[in-house]
């Protein structure tokens with residue numbers, strides 16, 4: 397099946413259809429997220445880790461990768477944030493998926509048989525209280541995704557788990573049955589996913605955009621964090637997420653993963669990023685893309701593209717015409 401590359405996020409792909417790698421196997425929440433944007437004929441490549449899904453794009457094996465980046469209960473997905481910080485990839489769109497879990501077992505399993513429960517650590521963190529109440533003393537067996545726990549449980553091999561906390565679609569896919577449905581400690585939990593590609597044309601600005609950057613602060617410099625934040629506040633740029641990650645060069649060295657409300661083609665965002673680049677040892681641009689919630693950035697008086705344009709006109713008249721007012 398041939399796809400029109402034009403309205404698909406990110407640079408054109410070699411075609412005829414787009415190849416998308418994702419945190420697999422089939423039946424993960426990540427697969428559910430990718431169908432929000434993937435065309436019907438997309439070729440899917442399930443991978444066993446976020447790192448492998450992203451690497452497939454770096455090597456050209458896939459045109460895009462879809463990976464989880466943030467959960468409303470458990471916070472950032474470090475594997476994704478760290479892998480993206482290695483550079484070479486950009487985010488081209490985001491998706492949000494409401495998350496609740498099925499408690500899946502092999503047909504015939506009794507409640508008292510369940511001693512070991514397999515699932516992804518992020519899923520476990522979202523169901524910890526429920527498990528404590530319903531299966532006190534049960535042990536968490538971490539798996540590479542929620543669907544991999546279901547696949548393991550449904551497989552013929554003699555496995556050590558008796559239940560999996562997974563997406564409802566995995567229950568049927570792997571021949572299991574749901575002992576409980578809609579399991580979650582917090583109603584309304586959502587996970588945010590991103591689609592990434594090799595860098596190319598930046599998705600056009602819509603007025604409701606996000607820009608993701610990774611910034612390293614100078615080591616042992618008093619006020620370095622404040623200086624970094626001032627680059628944003630001085631230009632009226634709002635942040636929707638900021639997380640510190642170890643820089644990897646020993647204790648005390650940190651990098652910040654930041655989502656900015658705005659598009660890199662907006663003057664106030666450009667000015668903030670230029671300010672960051674001047675004052676921080678490392679700045680990585682990880683993409684500008686439309687916000688899935690459609691929330692438009694509030695533009696403070698004096699920070700619109702028009703305000704920057706008038707200010708530059710004035711400066712040019714000072715520089716090139718010698719004007720003094």
Ligand SMILES: O=C(O)C(=O)C[C@]1(C(=O)O)C=C[C@@H](O)C=C1
Nearest residue numbers: 424425426464516518541542587
């Ligand atoms: O394991 C999956 O099904 C995933 O898509 C991963 C993931 C995550 O990394 O947060 C996605 C959504 C849920 O929050 C639990 C797990």
